[in-house]
Each structure stands twice: as C-alpha cells, then as structure tokens.
Amino acid sequence: MSAGLRVAVDTDACCAMGRCAATAPEVFDQDPDSGTVVLLLAEPPSALHETVRLCAELCPCAAITVTEN
Numbered sequence: 275m276s277a278g279l280r281v282a283v284d285t286d287a288c289c290a291m292g293r294c295a296a297t298a299p300e301v302f303d304q305d306p307d308s309g310t311v312v313l314l315l316a317e318p319p320s321a322l323h324e325t326v327r328l329c330a331e332l333c334p335c336a337a338i339t340v341t342e343n
C-alpha cells in the first residue's frame with residue numbers, strides 16, 4: 275500500500291500565478307475573482323503524488339504544503 279499524502283494551501287500567501295492549477299487541474303483550481311488557489315483534493319490519489327510534490331516545489335509563493343504520512 276502506498277503512503278498517503280495530504281495537501282494544504284495558504285490562500286494568503288498565494289500570489290495567484292495559477293501554476294499549480296495548470297500543472298495539476300485535478301487537485302488545484304483558481305478562484306474566478308481573486309485568482310488565488312482553490313484546493314479541490316486534499317488527499318489526491320497516489321498517481322498524482324509526484325505531480326503535487328512538483329507543484330509545491332514550483333509554487334513561487336511557497337503557498338502549497340505537502341505532508342507525507
């Protein structure tokens with residue numbers, strides 16, 4: 275069984291670049307008004323773990339936190 279992964283976002287830190295939503299649209303969206311991140315899946319399936327880790331690394335505002343458990 276693969277380890278779990280939990281995603282959290284900090285909308286105050288988010289600078290609304292939309293990189294996460296473009297990279298992993300299954301997990302992240304953008305608020306239509308503010309452009310800030312909207313978390314769609316806090317516990318994404320294992321097939322998306324690598325992509326979600328990449329989103330956290332690439333976020334220019336360090337607004338995405340990934341916790342492995």
Ligand code: SF4
Nearest residue numbers: 288289291292294333
């Ligand atoms: S990549 Fe980071 S700054 Fe850009 S929308 Fe996503 S959480 Fe916000």
